[in-house]
Amino acid sequence: MKTVPEPNAELLSDEDLYKELKLLSSLFDKRKAERHAYEILQRPNVRSMLDKLIKDGAFTNEEEAIERALKTLMTALDQ
Amino acid sequence: MMNYKQYMSDNNIVIDRIVAISNTGPLISVFQSGRIDLLKIYFSLIYITASELNELEKHVWSKEIHTLIDEKLIIVIEHLTKLEKESSIQIAKKIAKHSASGSTDWREHLPEAEAIALMAQMSDLWADVILLDERSAREVANELNLSVIGFPGLLLRAGFDRILTRNEILQILRICQQCGTHYSNHLIETIVKLMESEK
Numbered sequence: 001m002k003t004v005p006e007p008n009a010e011l012l013s014d015e016d017l018y019k020e021l022k023l024l025s026s027l028f029d030k031r032k033a034e035r036h037a038y039e040i041l042q043r044p045n046v047r048s049m050l051d052k053l054i055k056d057g058a059f060t061n062e063e064e065a066i067e068r069a070l071k072t073l074m075t076a077l078d079q
Numbered sequence: 080m081m082n083y084k085q086y087m088s089d090n091n092i093v094i095d096r097i098v099a100i101s102n103t104g105p106l107i108s109v110f111q112s113g114r115i116d117l118l119k120i121y122f123s124l125i126y127i128t129a130s131e132l133n134e135l136e137k138h139v140w141s142k143e144i145h146t147l148i149d150e151k152l153i154i155v156i157e158h159l160t161k162l163e164k165e166s167s168i169q170i171a172k173k174i175a176k177h178s179a180s181g182s183t184d185w186r187e188h189l190p191e192a193e194a195i196a197l198m199a200q201m202s203d204l205w206a207d208v209i210l211l212d213e214r215s216a217r218e219v220a221n222e223l224n225l226s227v228i229g230f231p232g233l234l235l236r237a238g239f240d241r242i243l244t245r246n247e248i249l250q251i252l253r254i255c256q257q258c259g260t261h262y263s264n265h266l267i268e269t270i271v272k273l274m275e276s277e278k
Contacts, residue, residue, distance in 0.1 A: 002139045004107055004259045005190075009181030010214040011104075011262055012229045014269035020232030021239070027207045027226070031095030 094240070096123040097207040100198045101153075102191045103127075103134050104212035104260070108230040110143040111258040112251040117237055118152060125153045126204055128193040156204075159193060166196040170219055177215035191216040199223050212260075230255075231266060238274045245274040 040046055041062070050062050059065040099122050106127070109118055118125065125147075127135075132155050135144045147153040159167065168185070171192035175185040182188070191213065198209040198220070211217045212229040220227045234251060237243040243251070252267050 002111075002258070005103055005134055005138060006181035006187065006213065007259050007261070010179035011212045011260070012214055012217060012231065012266070013263065014266045016217070016229065017232055017235055017266070017269060017273065020228045021235060023208070023226055023228060024232065024236045027097050028095055030207075031097055035095050 094120055096121055098122065098124045098126075098205055099208050099210050100126045100194050100204065100206045101131075101210035102194050102212070102216065103131050103138075104191075105210040105230040105233070106135065106144065107138070107140060108212070108255045108260050110140055111255050111260060114251060115143075115147070117233060117242075118147070120237070120242065121233060122152065125210075126156055126197065126206060127153060128156050128159065128190065128197065130193055131190040134190045156197060159196070163193070163196045163200055166200065167192040170195050173219050174215045177218060179213075179218075180215040181213070188216070195220050195223065195225065198225050231262060231270060235270055235273060238270075239277055245271060248274065
């Protein structure tokens with residue numbers, strides 16, 4: 001017969017639900033952001049630009065290059 | 080039952096699946112309700128420990144768990160490091176002492192303690208969350224600042240994603256109750272109210 005371990009154990013309460021919904025949303029958002037970042041970084045033209053910028057010493061890593069590029073774009077668009 | 084794949088495709092819904100370490104309780108609820116599809120929608124990978132696998136087999140859930148292992152949705156962590164084993168014992172003792180615990184014998188809490196220890200120490204598993212339903216184990220995991228969710232929270236999310244209806248969630252939780260998983264009536268009522276507020 002199929003049973004459950006510790007049938008008398010107290011389980012989670014309704015108060016936990018709100019926190020869990022928030023947590024799940026943030027986890028799925030994080031995964032979505034990672035997927036978007038991965039897809040963009042996989043594009044050959046983006047990859048080659050980033051590699052060149054880092055190789056030339058303009059930036060130490062991809063994060064720095066992307067952040068600076070966005071800031072530059074914001075300034076250029078006068079945002 | 081809704082064909083969720085068709086629904087998600089028709090509505091362009093993309094869910095970026097997460098990685099979890101699970102205790103036996105939420106998996107048993109999934110098995111009791113026959114909603115393995117929910118695991119496949121939301122998780123790319125779920126880790127369990129060897130002692131959890133033993134516990135599931137002991138409670139006659141072998142066929143269900145081995146199907147998911149064969150499908151590579153679930154991976155069994157066969158061996159814990161010395162540090163993880165030591166940590167598991169400390170965690171199991173804490174759970175046993177908790178007022179909401181179902182047993183004061185710490186050995187009975189080793190499976191969930193091992194899952195918590197893995198989540199706390201094995202960053203190379205890239206687990207986003209630990210699945211736990213038991214209040215005592217959840218509170219110990221919270222003390223360690225771990226991200227914890229339970230089966231009802233997952234159902235609610237599925238409700239908000241329009242994968243499950245309010246009535247389906249109600250039915251799933253009632254089936255779990257009838258099969259011996261004691262989600263409180265108050266918890267179920269809250270889920271129903273939250274679903275109604277989403278309409």
